[in-house]
Amino acid sequence: MSLDGNYNIELQTMFGLQTMGLILKTQGAELSGSITGHFGDHSFTGGQVDGNAMTLSITLQSPMGPMQLDVKATVNGETLTGEVQLGSFRPTPLKGRRV
Numbered sequence: 001m002s003l004d005g006n007y008n009i010e011l012q013t014m015f016g017l018q019t020m021g022l023i024l025k026t027q028g029a030e031l032s033g034s035i036t037g038h039f040g041d042h043s044f045t046g047g048q049v050d051g052n053a054m055t056l057s058i059t060l061q062s063p064m065g066p067m068q069l070d071v072k073a074t075v076n077g078e079t080l081t082g083e084v085q086l087g088s089f090r091p092t093p094l095k096g097r098r099v
Contacts, residue, residue: 002026003054003075009096011084015063022080022096024054031056052076 007022020037031047031054039060047056056071073082073094080096 003031003049003052005098007080007096007098009080009094011092011094013086013092014089035060 003024004026005024009022010017010019018038020035022035023033025032026049029049031049032045034041034043035058039062042058042060044056044058047054053074057068059066059068067087070085071082071094073080078098082094083091084094085091
């Protein structure tokens with residue numbers, strides 16, 4: 001199954017529960033898309049896909065300044081699960097569902 005699509009995702013951060021929209025587009029092993037949420041809309045390129053696993057990095061503007069998010073996730077059917085490294089803070093679980 002392709003990872004392409006729109007997802008509603010959530011993660012628990014130091015700012016509380018964050019809900020976001022995630023759009024994924026694959027071309028071969030390359031991943032691009034966008035994240036929409038409390039900190040605005042941010043596009044990304046340069047992500048990687050291996051089967052149903054993906055990695056991506058994106059820099060968001062937070063109240064503390066720019067923060068890099070490094071995402072490692074897997075899509076199984078309609079469900080996305082994984083982990084996000086929030087800058088220098090602890091990793092946080094990520095979960096979502098295709099919409």
